[in-house]
Amino acid sequence: MSPAPPERPFPRDLLAGDTLTAGRALLGALLVREPDAAVPTRREGRIVEVEAYIGLDDRASHARMGPTARNRPMFGPPGIAYVYLVYGMHHCLNVVTEAAGRPAALLIRAVEPIAGLDAMRAARAGARVKDQRLAAGPGSVGAAFGIDRSFSGLDLCDPSAPLHLAARPEDAPDPVIMAGPRVGIAYAGEPWASIPWRLAIAGSPALSRRAP
DNA sequence: CTAATGATGTCCT
DNA sequence: GGACATCATTAGA
Numbered sequence: 001m002s003p004a005p006p007e008r009p010f011p012r013d014l015l016a017g018d019t020l021t022a023g024r025a026l027l028g029a030l031l032v033r034e035p036d037a038a039v040p041t042r043r044e045g046r047i048v049e050v051e052a053y054i055g056l057d058d059r060a061s062h063a064r065m066g067p068t069a070r071n072r073p074m075f076g077p078p079g080i081a082y083v084y085l086v087y088g089m090h091h092c093l094n095v096v097t098e099a100a101g102r103p104a105a106l107l108i109r110a111v112e113p114i115a116g117l118d119a120m121r122a123a124r125a126g127a128r129v130k131d132q133r134l135a136a137g138p139g140s141v142g143a144a145f146g147i148d149r150s151f152s153g154l155d156l157c158d159p160s161a162p163l164h165l166a167a168r169p170e171d172a173p174d175p176v177i178m179a180g181p182r183v184g185i186a187y188a189g190e191p192w193a194s195i196p197w198r199l200a201i202a203g204s205p206a207l208s209r210r211a212p
Numbered sequence: 213c214t215a216a217t218g219a220t221g222t223c224c225t
Numbered sequence: 226g227g228a229c230a231t232c233a234t235t236a237g238a
Contacts, residue, residue: 051230053230060230061230062223062230065224068223068224069223070222070223070224084222084223084230085220085221085222085223086221086222086229086230086231087219087220087221087229087231087232088219088220088221088222088229088231089219089220089221089231089232090220090230090231090232092230092231094230107230109230126233127232127233128233128234129233137231137232138230138231139231139232140231140232143232182230183230183231184229184230184231185230187228187229188230208231
């Protein structure tokens, strides 16, 4: 085993432009949860699946009704976390993209665990799943990394934040990316329901469901 | 293999 | 009051 290379910050510039381009840059990057008093273990994983929600016109986006108390981070600068609760029990993590005033974000749908697996499993009490699937699905990502709404508004490009991004390791090959329709948004109607804004790393065992 | 099903809280109309 | 960017399990074919 060679020692792990040092963590590199995730450049905010990669999130400031077009959201689909940002999504491709985010795949393969790392999600890091620093230890704290409650969970004294560093948790880390590789982002393998994201979904884009872009602009006021996207009928599937929380931003479609304009700014509200909940979705406000989506209207702010790139690199900020937007966290919301769905179905009364699952916290979902988004990374805000594009310039302030343009509401857009990437939902982190799946992460491949790299470190802190024991802490992830403890945080997922009751889930009998394989290690590689501890964070397969947006609600599972939130649970495995101990994310709740208090993280909404956090700067994910700040390496000292309790939850943050890190750049894809330099020795990692460019991932093979596939695209498909977003999940669970049929209510939005066409073309939103079919537009291929779900991006994933082909072949990852940690994807949230059958590959798009 | 697919389909059905609870558990659960907040947002916006 | 209706709907919701879900999950894991159970039941059925």
